Amino acid sequence: MNTELSRRAFLRASAIAGGGVLLSSFWEPAGAVAKRPVPAPVLNAFIRIQPDGIVTIAAKNPEIGQGVKTMLPMLIADELDVDWKQVRVEQADFDSKKFENQWSGGSQAVPNNWLPMRRVGAAGRAMLVAAAAKTWSVPESELSTSKGKVLHKKSNRSISYGQLAAAAATVPPPDLASVKLKDASEFTIIGTPIPGVDNHSIVTGKPLFGIDVTVPGMKYATYLKCPVFGGKVKSANLEEVGRMPGVRKAFVVDGSTTQNEFLSGVAIVADSWWQAQTARRALKVTWDEGETAKQGTSVFDARAAALLKEKPQRSIRKDGDVQAALKKAAKVITAEYSSPFLSHAQLEPQNCTAHFADGKITFWAPTQTPEDGRELVSKVMGLKEDDITIHIIRAGGGFGRRLKNDYMAEAGWIAREAGVPVKLLWNREDDFTHDWYRPGGYHAFSAGLDGSGKLTSFRNHFISFGTEKDFAPSAAISDTEFPARFVPDLALEASVMPLGIHTGALRAPRSNALCFAFQSFLDEVAHAAGKDPLAFRRELLSIAPSPAPAPPAQRRPGGPPPTPFDPPRMIGVLDLVAEKSGWGKQKLPRGTGMGVAFYFSHRGFFAEVAQVTVSQKGDLTIDKVWVGGDIGSVIINPSNAENQAQGAVLDGISEALGQEMTFENGRAVQTNFNAYPMLRMNQSIPVEVHFRKTDNPPTGIGEPALPPAIPAVTNAIFAATGKRVRSLPLSKHDLSWS
Amino acid sequence: MKFKLKVNGQTRTVEGPEDLPLLWALRDGLDLKGTKFGCGIAQCGACTVLIDGQARRSCITPASTVGKSSITTIEGLSKDGSHPLQRAWEEIDVPQCGYCQAGQIMNAAALLASTPNPTDSDIDEAMSGNICRCATYLRIRRAIHRAADLNKTTASAVTGSGK
Numbered sequence: 001m002n003t004e005l006s007r008r009a010f011l012r013a014s015a016i017a018g019g020g021v022l023l024s025s026f027w028e029p030a031g032a033v034a035k036r037p038v039p040a041p042v043l044n045a046f047i048r049i050q051p052d053g054i055v056t057i058a059a060k061n062p063e064i065g066q067g068v069k070t071m072l073p074m075l076i077a078d079e080l081d082v083d084w085k086q087v088r089v090e091q092a093d094f095d096s097k098k099f100e101n102q103w104s105g106g107s108q109a110v111p112n113n114w115l116p117m118r119r120v121g122a123a124g125r126a127m128l129v130a131a132a133a134k135t136w137s138v139p140e141s142e143l144s145t146s147k148g149k150v151l152h153k154k155s156n157r158s159i160s161y162g163q164l165a166a167a168a169a170t171v172p173p174p175d176l177a178s179v180k181l182k183d184a185s186e187f188t189i190i191g192t193p194i195p196g197v198d199n200h201s202i203v204t205g206k207p208l209f210g211i212d213v214t215v216p217g218m219k220y221a222t223y224l225k226c227p228v229f230g231g232k233v234k235s236a237n238l239e240e241v242g243r244m245p246g247v248r249k250a251f252v253v254d255g256s257t258t259q260n261e262f263l264s265g266v267a268i269v270a271d272s273w274w275q276a277q278t279a280r281r282a283l284k285v286t287w288d289e290g291e292t293a294k295q296g297t298s299v300f301d302a303r304a305a306a307l308l309k310e311k312p313q314r315s316i317r318k319d320g321d322v323q324a325a326l327k328k329a330a331k332v333i334t335a336e337y338s339s340p341f342l343s344h345a346q347l348e349p350q351n352c353t354a355h356f357a358d359g360k361i362t363f364w365a366p367t368q369t370p371e372d373g374r375e376l377v378s379k380v381m382g383l384k385e386d387d388i389t390i391h392i393i394r395a396g397g398g399f400g401r402r403l404k405n406d407y408m409a410e411a412g413w414i415a416r417e418a419g420v421p422v423k424l425l426w427n428r429e430d431d432f433t434h435d436w437y438r439p440g441g442y443h444a445f446s447a448g449l450d451g452s453g454k455l456t457s458f459r460n461h462f463i464s465f466g467t468e469k470d471f472a473p474s475a476a477i478s479d480t481e482f483p484a485r486f487v488p489d490l491a492l493e494a495s496v497m498p499l500g501i502h503t504g505a506l507r508a509p510r511s512n513a514l515c516f517a518f519q520s521f522l523d524e525v526a527h528a529a530g531k532d533p534l535a536f537r538r539e540l541l542s543i544a545p546s547p548a549p550a551p552p553a554q555r556r557p558g559g560p561p562p563t564p565f566d567p568p569r570m571i572g573v574l575d576l577v578a579e580k581s582g583w584g585k586q587k588l589p590r591g592t593g594m595g596v597a598f599y600f601s602h603r604g605f606f607a608e609v610a611q612v613t614v615s616q617k618g619d620l621t622i623d624k625v626w627v628g629g630d631i632g633s634v635i636i637n638p639s640n641a642e643n644q645a646q647g648a649v650l651d652g653i654s655e656a657l658g659q660e661m662t663f664e665n666g667r668a669v670q671t672n673f674n675a676y677p678m679l680r681m682n683q684s685i686p687v688e689v690h691f692r693k694t695d696n697p698p699t700g701i702g703e704p705a706l707p708p709a710i711p712a713v714t715n716a717i718f719a720a721t722g723k724r725v726r727s728l729p730l731s732k733h734d735l736s737w738s
Numbered sequence: 739m740k741f742k743l744k745v746n747g748q749t750r751t752v753e754g755p756e757d758l759p760l761l762w763a764l765r766d767g768l769d770l771k772g773t774k775f776g777c778g779i780a781q782c783g784a785c786t787v788l789i790d791g792q793a794r795r796s797c798i799t800p801a802s803t804v805g806k807s808s809i810t811t812i813e814g815l816s817k818d819g820s821h822p823l824q825r826a827w828e829e830i831d832v833p834q835c836g837y838c839q840a841g842q843i844m845n846a847a848a849l850l851a852s853t854p855n856p857t858d859s860d861i862d863e864a865m866s867g868n869i870c871r872c873a874t875y876l877r878i879r880r881a882i883h884r885a886a887d888l889n890k891t892t893a894s895a896v897t898g899s900g901k
Contacts, residue, residue: 200819205812214769274754650875673776682866684879
């Protein structure tokens with residue numbers, strides 16, 4: 001890895017232009033980036049063009065496997081009007097003065113950047129055209145561009161961007177808000193399959209990831225925290241451990257009393273990570289385990305069972321009079337559902353490299369949220385934000401885990417204490433036992449049907465985690481949870497219990513659990529109504545919904561307004577997936593069945609059909625999943641979109657088949673992959689992905705295909721066997737039938 | 739203690755304790771960062787390398803036990819990324835996060851060396867020890883089939899295993 005830590009600034013061209021992108025300087029990132037022999041002319045914060053025509057584009061967001069490092073530069077390159085073969089992509093460093101929305105999560109990179117990044121490219125193109133007009137003394141209106149060249153058709157002349165770059169770099173940058181963008185019909189890169197820009201480095205084993213970072217004089221750290229969340233070190237045999245081979249320093253870290261991303265533990269810094277690990281095995285720590293030691297899965301289950309019998313603590317939504325309506329109903333269906341806690345289990349364990357010197361700190365961090373990381377480090381280390389430099393490093397999976405920056409706080413603290421650059425690396429057990437888990441949850445449902453089988457009343461009591469004031473992170477339910485607004489008498493209610501175990505966003509947070517419960521129960525209702533489950537859903541979506549509530553506040557500024565739930569878009573993907581899967585077209589033998597589910601999340605509309613076969617003994621085979629998705633007018637990178645959608649479906653199936661985190665005495669029971677099964681090659685079933693392009697702004701694809709996969713499978717199990725799956729994982733169910 | 743290791747055709751010396759896993763000898767001792775750490779207990783396959791052509795989990799293989807055997811890592815699979823598996827992986831745009839892919843490719847290299855035309859069930863059997871957390875399995879399967887096709891037309895295709 002390139003060890004040059006300093007960032008070199010180029011260029012001047014001033015002005016904060018509309019759209020909020022600062023056209024000022026290009027920061028050359030450190031890290032695994034090839035050195036250039038000579039500085040190339042710089043058009044703006046994102047674009048640099050060499051005389052030979054090679055265009056270097058900065059990718060500003062963290063790459064966690066969602067393809068953003070390829071996608072964002074595609075937007076710029078298309079509007080710049082270059083051939084993708086000319087393009088080289090570099091990961092930008094974190095710089096909140098230069099870049100906006102420099103984070104990865106919530107499938108928001110597309111909606112947040114669709115117009116801003118295209119404007120950056122179009123502004124570059126305008127500067128090149130202006131330079132050509134000046135060079136040739138012709139009006140700009142007579143010029144066109146194509147594949148990295150400016151053309152003057154009248155005189156049959158052309159000049160390459162490389163030749164123009166130096167002159168273009170002196171052109172005042174145009175106003176981004178009014179720069180002319182291409183019509184969709186003119187796209188040459190957007191909408192074409194572009195392979196990941198790091199693929200060659202990946203398949204040849206180049207150092208790309210956080211774990212691969214090396215800086216001069218670096219030592220290796222391991223950090224042991226209390227197995228019970230929030231537990232504190234009382235004492236440890238530091239002297240003994242400090243004498244072990246290769247150990248430079250072993251010390252207690254108190255952690256923070258206000259920041260739960262910085263927990264108490266024992267740090268060991270050694271000449272090699274293996275030596276640090278070896279010393280750690282000799283470590284004997286006495287912990288003050290604290291209150292969370294009283295919590296665990298059996299405690300949660302018992303409390304949930306009690307809460308389900310009690311009056312709900314809070315109302316989330318109330319339309320009409322659900323109690324009265326249920327009494328009047330021709331048929332009432334009730335059921336209880338639950339979902340377990342889950343771990344992120346991203347394959348690259350948490351790590352971070354930090355170097356503290358002269359009151360300033362530099363990080364090489366595989367984080368999804370460098371800005372949050374800076375804020376955390378500033379708070380726990382008492383450093384000014386300007387004294388914190390963060391190099392964004394490719395992460396071996398995110399899935400929401402790296403929205404948190406605990407590894408940054410730990411690495412920073414340990415590096416300062418150790419007085420040398422330090423690479424902190426968690427082991428797999430650290431990762432499983434100190435995750436920010438997808439919270440479990442419990443549901444009681446009631447639904448009332450009228451004489452014609454129409455859904456007229458609906459009640460959900462959700463048992464979750466939190467305090468009187470708030471739900472725990474990713475443990476909430478919104479007041480628009482479907483079928484809210486589509487049923488006249490409806491109540492969404494919730495009760496919570498306290499939780500000391502950390503929770504957070506896991507790919508398609510909330511949706512990944514709620515979709516299973518709601519779309520499974522709706523399936524029960526459809527069957528009780530004697531209707532085809534797909535037709536029943538279609539019918540429900542065809543009801544004119546009661547007025548939309550105020551849009552939810554966005555977590556981070558800068559993006560477009562929220563996408564409303566649009567029933568015709570959902571009907572569109574239901575029809576698409578019905579057609580592609582041959583829904584209802586064939587008579588399936590007993591033991592084979594199809595299930596359907598839909599969900600709206602992260603601005604995406606997805607309907608999915610699964611076909612499963614269950615042997616009489618109960619062995620489950622998922623035969624195939626069909627996906628119908630609507631993420632707007634353009635699929636920016638069809639290769640990645642298919643990969644993400646297939647991965648999301650298989651991820652959902654992986655969760656459903658066997659995954660469950662349980663807790664005893666406040667500590668995680670599952671500590672490695674031998675106890676937490678991940679989907680394997682032999683379980684990977686065909687996933688056929690179809691997109692329906694609609695006249696809507698394009699939106700993200702990292703998450704929204706996941707939620708429906710799980711109930712599509714469990715609904716298919718019901719169709720195949722008559723057995724209704726109301727809790728996960730499937731490995732706990734006997735699916736045998738006779 | 740000091741070990742001599744034959745890695746990617748070169749004899750290299752690594753220093754470390756007797757229980758030092760080959761994984762850490764490669765990564766931190768020899769700065770070969772392509773082989774990845776995932777679980778430490780041979781459950782995920784991210785650390786897969788070839789030892790005398792056989793796919794082995796380097797996280798549980800003590801470097802002191804390798805002896806004179808020939809080790810091939812992802813860096814040594816080809817000089818320039820031209821191994822059919824590497825070409826197929828790029829052509830099919832397999833990776834998402836990419837972290838597991840070196841291990842997947844090394845495992846697939848051992849499979850193709852013994853089974854030049856693997857069936858889907860051969861692939862299931864050989865590849866199910868390697869986790870891809872992003873679940874790019876459908877493309878990994880396609881890429882292995884594609885590499886088998888490329889192999890037929892590429893005389894120079896070898897696993898680098900010294901076989």
